[in-house]
């Protein structure tokens with residue numbers, strides 16, 4: 001490995017010399033990955049030995065693994081030794097001083113989405129005290145939640161304060177050895193969200209990363225763990241409809257959901273990271289592992305995603321249906337414009353009896369976009385009376401884009417009832433002209449047709465989120481038709 | 483009182499790819515008038531209608547079109563619509579996933595916005611929809627379905643006239659709205675069109691049957707053959723065509739077809 005031990009050592013020394021709490025703003029480690037770097041990350045985060053061991057195990061596993069080649073996406077090789085695996089939050093000096101310094105394109109998008117002024121500053125990473133306001137909002141929420149016994153904090157805080165829960169559940173759904181990107185994440189993740197809902201509690205608000213302190217800067221390797229104890233309910237919103245300023249190209253997050261008996265987790269994502277420019281330059285590689293485990297009987301996990309950003313999206317939010325009569329759902333809209341590529345779908349693994357799953361996937365491809373649905377429905381031998389309904393629809397805009405569907409089915413139990421429907425349609429010139437002839441602009445026509453196409457999924461999103469997602473779909477498709 | 487000149491088409495030539503379709507069309511339409519545009523299949527009627535609506539697959543090679551004092555060919559299709567030009571399509575397009583009422587509301591509000599008017603609120607819009615629905619006796623269940631999706635031929639045509647009734651255009655072009663309608667539907671649709679007639683609007687009815695003209699009585703009838711208007715007259719011309727077909731017109735010497743017909747139409 002190219003990074004010299006000396007560099008690392010001097011950094012570690014420095015850290016102890018100055019103390020990393022006060023000096024944290026300017027700290028980064030040299031690029032590259034090796035055991036020293038992992039130790040360093042763990043030390044910086046004051047982690048217990050348990051965490052360090054876990055990270056090192058993941059790292060040792062990772063160096064034996066190969067990047068998956070099966071997704072229907074293409075990108076130049078990633079140089080993992082050129083990535084900086086630990087960067088503390090940027091100091092204010094490096095941030096834009098005001099919105100005047102932020103790219104006008106980004107501002108135009110905020111404008112179209114109707115993002116409030118103050119939020120724009122936070123999203124664009126402007127160095128403002130306004131963040132303090134959001135902190136106080138967050139604190140208010142936090143107090144309210146803690147009265148109910150709900151824990152909602154950063155992953156790092158959970159490692160410090162709730163180590164028992166971390167020890168019990170971390171890696172219980174996505175083990176550190178799971179896949180190349182999840183394993184990398186396990187070795188180097190820097191932060192993320194942690195959430196625990198105690199038995200019988202119905203979380204009264206939608207939990208959103210928005211309200212989590214320090215969440216404005218999305219980490220490159222995020223880790224989220226949500227545990228819904230018996231009979232509890234939580235709705236969790238990830239992401240934000242407005243694009244964040246982000247300099248990392250590779251994102252490899254891991255999300256683990258655990259639902260105990262009669263618990264329900266609803267996890268909604270709107271992903272709108274930088275998709276790259278019209279020629280396909282730049283943009284985020286979003287390689288995510290999201291999985292839920294319905295451990296308890298009658299538990300339910302529901303994923304809803306609207307994916308409009310990133311140059312490449314590779315994710316399969318899945319559900320392991322272990323508890324009897326548990327329910328898994330996957331509702332997805334994935335949109336690819338310009339040179340974006342998405343390979344996304346779900347896995348529903350039916351282990352328990354009477355388990356049901358629903359898959360609704362809507363893929364939209366415009367310009368040179370490539371959109372792939374990849375899904376697996378697996379029914380294990382002991383899983384009697386399983387039901388699955390899958391629907392995969394593709395919408396093409398123009399004739400240079402592509403839609404691909406790979407539904408896999410493995411049923412080892414004869415009582416399973418599995419239904420699959422698929423369709424491909426195209427927004428044609430005729431439809432656009434018809435709308436224009438009625439006074440509706442091409443852009444409005446496309447967003448109307450696209451929203452109609454996605455209705456089934458959008459209605460699964462919490463109300464305000466759905467409205468924003470609708471606008472976002474329109475903005476993301478701008479310029480896709482003449 | 484002088485009637486407003488709504489549309490002037492002068493020596494319009496147009497082609498699709500390498501195929502010449504319109505070869506010098508002249509047509510003048512004033513407010514308050516009903517024109518019938520007739521002619522055999524493939525003579526260019528729909529092409530003319532589509533060009534007026536702004537379809538870009540046709541290339542205008544010669545001539546001009548003035549609509550209410552503006553160069554129509556320079557306006558985008560949606561601007562033409564907002565300026566009161568309406569085309570009832572010969573083949574209405576299906577738009578899956580888009581609710582018929584929602585679509586119509588978007589259209590109406592786009593047009594209102596263009597005119598500098600406020601959006602119509604949900605209550606007023608629904609009242610308008612209800613009223614106009616009766617005008618064309620359309621099945622209300624079609625309102626909540628996706629635009630034209632799975633509609634029968636007749637339902638699609640009725641939906642076109644229903645849209646027209648809500649949008650209240652200044653110049654409406656109905657392209658073969660009669661085909662696919664049974665006689666009862668035809669009567670109802672025609673009655674709707676007649677009731678929408680006002681001194682300040684006009685209708686161009688494209689058809690190749692005279693049947694519709696029993697119900698929508700035209701002030702002028704034009705015959706389009708091979709991309710030219712070869713003859714214009716009053717409603718009796720339609721009856722003559724019914725009896726004699728188009729052959730006697732097609733056999734006219736080429737030279738006569740070049741004579742502009744518009745002189746006869748200016749009132």
Ligand SMILES: Nc1ncnc2c1ncn2[C@@H]1O[C@H](COP(=O)(O)OP(=O)(O)O)[C@@H](O)[C@H]1O
Pocket residue numbers: 498499501503521522523524525526527528529530539
């Ligand atoms: N987009 C097009 N490309 C090629 N040929 C066309 C196109 N549109 C119309 N035509 C041809 O132009 C002629 C006139 O068509 P049309 O205007 O539809 O006739 P009508 O409505 O009078 O039956 C026909 O021969 C038709 O095949």
Ligand SMILES: [Mg+2]
Pocket residue numbers: 527528529572657658
């Ligand atoms: Mg025609």
